[in-house]
Amino acid sequence: MSSEPGGFVDPFTLRDGAVGEPPRHYGNPLGEQRELAAGRAIVDLSDRDILSISGPDRLSWLDSLTSQRLIGLAPGVAAETLLLDPSGRVEYAARVLDDGETTWLLMDAGTGAGFLAFLSKMRFMLRVEVLDRSAEFATVGSLGEVSAVLSAATAQGNGMPLVWHDPWRSIVAGGFQYAAIPVHPAESWDYAESLVARSNLDALGVLPAAGTLALEALRIEAWRPRAATEIDGTTIPHELDWLRSAVHLSKGCYRGQETVAKVHNLGHPPRRLVLLHLDGSDGVLPEPGDEVVLSGDSGDSTVVGRVTAAALHHELGPIALAVLKRSADPAATLTVTTAAGVALAAAQQVIVPPDAGAEANVPRLPRIGAVRR
Numbered sequence: 001m002s003s004e005p006g007g008f009v010d011p012f013t014l015r016d017g018a019v020g021e022p023p024r025h026y027g028n029p030l031g032e033q034r035e036l037a038a039g040r041a042i043v044d045l046s047d048r049d050i051l052s053i054s055g056p057d058r059l060s061w062l063d064s065l066t067s068q069r070l071i072g073l074a075p076g077v078a079a080e081t082l083l084l085d086p087s088g089r090v091e092y093a094a095r096v097l098d099d100g101e102t103t104w105l106l107m108d109a110g111t112g113a114g115f116l117a118f119l120s121k122m123r124f125m126l127r128v129e130v131l132d133r134s135a136e137f138a139t140v141g142s143l144g145e146v147s148a149v150l151s152a153a154t155a156q157g158n159g160m161p162l163v164w165h166d167p168w169r170s171i172v173a174g175g176f177q178y179a180a181i182p183v184h185p186a187e188s189w190d191y192a193e194s195l196v197a198r199s200n201l202d203a204l205g206v207l208p209a210a211g212t213l214a215l216e217a218l219r220i221e222a223w224r225p226r227a228a229t230e231i232d233g234t235t236i237p238h239e240l241d242w243l244r245s246a247v248h249l250s251k252g253c254y255r256g257q258e259t260v261a262k263v264h265n266l267g268h269p270p271r272r273l274v275l276l277h278l279d280g281s282d283g284v285l286p287e288p289g290d291e292v293v294l295s296g297d298s299g300d301s302t303v304v305g306r307v308t309a310a311a312l313h314h315e316l317g318p319i320a321l322a323v324l325k326r327s328a329d330p331a332a333t334l335t336v337t338t339a340a341g342v343a344l345a346a347a348q349q350v351i352v353p354p355d356a357g358a359e360a361n362v363p364r365l366p367r368i369g370a371v372r373r
Helices: 029-037 058-065 112-121 148-153 198-206 212-221 257-265
Strands: 042-045 049-054 078-084 090-098 102-107 129-132 137-143 163-165 191-197 271-278 291-295 301-313 317-325 333-337 343-350
Touching (some): 029 137, 029 212, 029 301, 049 058, 049 112, 058 090, 058 102, 078 257, 090 112, 102 112, 102 191, 112 129, 137 198, 148 191, 148 198, 191 198, 212 301, 212 317, 271 301, 271 333, 301 333, 317 343
Antiparallel strands (some): 042 137, 049 102, 049 129, 078 090, 090 102, 137 191, 163 191, 271 317, 271 343, 291 301, 291 333, 333 343
16 A cells, blocks of 8 residues: 555556556556547556646746747647756656646656646746645546546636646647658657646546556557656757657747757757667567667677666567667667666657758858859
């Protein structure tokens, strides 16, 4: 039995076969994954953090600090934004929902307190109030249409259900996609997160549940980055194709904007996100941080990146997301070396290509003294 914030017991951990808090699975990870993909199961994400911002200046204030255009965000419309450091590196990622009176920030576990501390220091004389609401509400994930039972249990904000629909499914206004692919796998990623009062979680007991392993596999399949796995202290949004959903390229100034603009218009991101299809013959999955290695013709090997997340997919088999050096050959077969010393062959599927960026197409000026022909 697990005690949640505020003294509530998470009822998902009491279900038959539950392993982990929140449950990673209930005894049948692949079966749960199929049910989740079909829209017939929900996922307990009650370890996630939830902040709220109230006050008339809330959206313009958040807009001025983070990467997404949030001024004028309509009630019920989901968004995603990043807090960057002055060098353009990602510090925090927030899923944003406004109900007309309050802005709700849904965040990965363990990241809410730091973002709250930053926001509290930046209030100045603005009419805003920032609160941690994690002890009051839990996050519940789902794919497809939100079921009637989940809808009935979902918390209301200013008379509307607090449901965040992931904008990753398409390129948002002001965003940009580096992935050069006719049909992006995110087009079928119909993912939502609902806020449910912790005291009301028992009402979801009639719904089938899938563990977080199932959600992670489907997220990896959709090439969807998240703060808890893909950022490492040096990450810039371009490396993860995060301009697709979390960055507005023509909004006003914000911290880190200069780097965002320079890399997108004139340079190239130093690293790039890839999907790895792994050899599953050993029945082993890599862990986050495991090295991705490129072997040379002379038998030497070079570390070119690291795994950020891995899962066993019900159709694709073992897959992983990894961040590689931009210079790593996109056609090369790689090897993932696990902490246990197992070497897994890995075929890469390019997400962010090596030539991503340099979108301004600035003509090169002739060198001084060069002879024109």
